[in-house]
Amino acid sequence: MASSSTSVVVSNKEKENKNTKKVTLKSSDGESFEVDESVAMESQTIKHIIEDGCANNEIPLPNVTSGILSRVIEYCKKHKEAAGESEPSVTSYTSNSTTNPLTEWDTEFVKVDQNTLFDLILAANYLDIKGLLDLTCKTVADMMKGKTPQEIRETFHIKNDYTPEEEAEVRKENQWAFE
């Protein structure tokens, strides 16, 4: 195993250009993805694994398939890049949109089928990537707005466990909310 003693002498700038540390992530279906360590550390879960010194060769992610993992990596790369380039964005309270240049990219990123969206949520949750979790949860929340309870049940495959009488009573409590 190559020792890293030479990195002590290397200056920061050179280190940045030549010795960017990489880490390998392995999906549940056995595919390996090599990424910059800094990108991988967008995930708090991976960050802790690396900091605890448990990342030797590969970090196995048994809860994330390769399809989803590649998207997650794409998200992390894009957001890491943007964070490095610009000042933190400031939300203007008097305007409708934020001044975050990634908003458009994020909106496109979540234009996926429902199953993929849910898988991204589960992955963001498991990998503890706040930005991705916020984005995906907000997308689903927006999907839910204005839907009737029956439409919600159909979209998310939820079983109605109320009896008709029970359901009528719950509805009556907040009748105005159904108008």
Next chain:
Amino acid sequence: MFETGSKPIRKRSDAWYEVESAEDILADILSRVPIKSLLAFKSVSKQWRRLIESSTFIKLQLRWSLEKPNYLIYPYMDGLVNLYQTKGNGEIIEKITLFGCEDIYALSLLCSCNGLLCFINYPFVPDSNRELVYLIDFDIRICNPATHEVYLLPKGSPSEKKISIGVAFGPKPWEYKVFRFFHPKYDSDDIKCEVYSSITGSWRGIGDVQYCPIGILYCPLGSNHVYVNGKIYWFLPEEGDIITPGSILSVDIEENFKVISLPDEVTAHAFLVDLEGFLSLVAVYDDDQVVDVWILHDSNESNWEKKCSDYVPFSCVDSINFVAARKTEIFFITSDQYLIYNLDNGTWTELDFEDDFESNLPVVLPYTESLLPCEY
């Protein structure tokens, strides 16, 4: 994906992880949904109802809500209670009509916190044959416009002279206290205070107090106090002058009173607001057409910082009716205009609501939706 009792879409080795995780994720998603939809979603399934009504969820929803506060305008004090929620750009995002308030005469909006509003009104005395009824006591209502809940507090102790109140929220998210200053005898200067707690549902006397805040009728439409970061702050009148503030009275949730001196002399056009979690004094000087904004950094000492001083774009002829603050903005309502002053860049923006509603004694307060109950 959200099912915890039935078949999951994907198999996992650790079923309990999936169950816990799925409910956390569902909570995360639902906490970003508008409350009107959430109330309808209670009928989706029993699990959803349990989740939406749980205290952890209510806290989570409030946390997101507090990150994006809006303004609530109550423009017309007569008959139906219509509230208009707006962002600071003049766009009305929601009109809320409070039911159960139609027969109440002249409801006045006092304060807003964590999605709860406090309204007061002097009850109409129907068989009074005099034109002027000496108004002393008023009804106090706490309501949540997002859930349409309205709760009338039980009556306080009898008072011979005008009463004053202040509402404190906390320490728990659904605990609030109302402090009520009253005068047990007409011809003496005795002032007593009693406190209503939402937890006990009743008033408890805390005895004689030294100070009584400036009465509600002498303050612009009744907002004579502000609740900031664990304390209520009221103006105390100057010696011999019942309208002009001379100092500030504060009380914390443990019922400890303190008097804080003002940083400067002020006119009757002075207001107390919450600026990013600090008590702020907004003092308008009509003669110079200037507004000074002060921040109190340490509520234990009268340690004020002058945040800024700027010209006001309205003349002294326009009286200021109401002032509210949200993040780094101050919303002014004058007899003619709705104006927002941005403290960061010192700019004034006029908002136009002519097409949206008629105004008659308008009031504005910072507001966010929440699921907090009014009655416990």
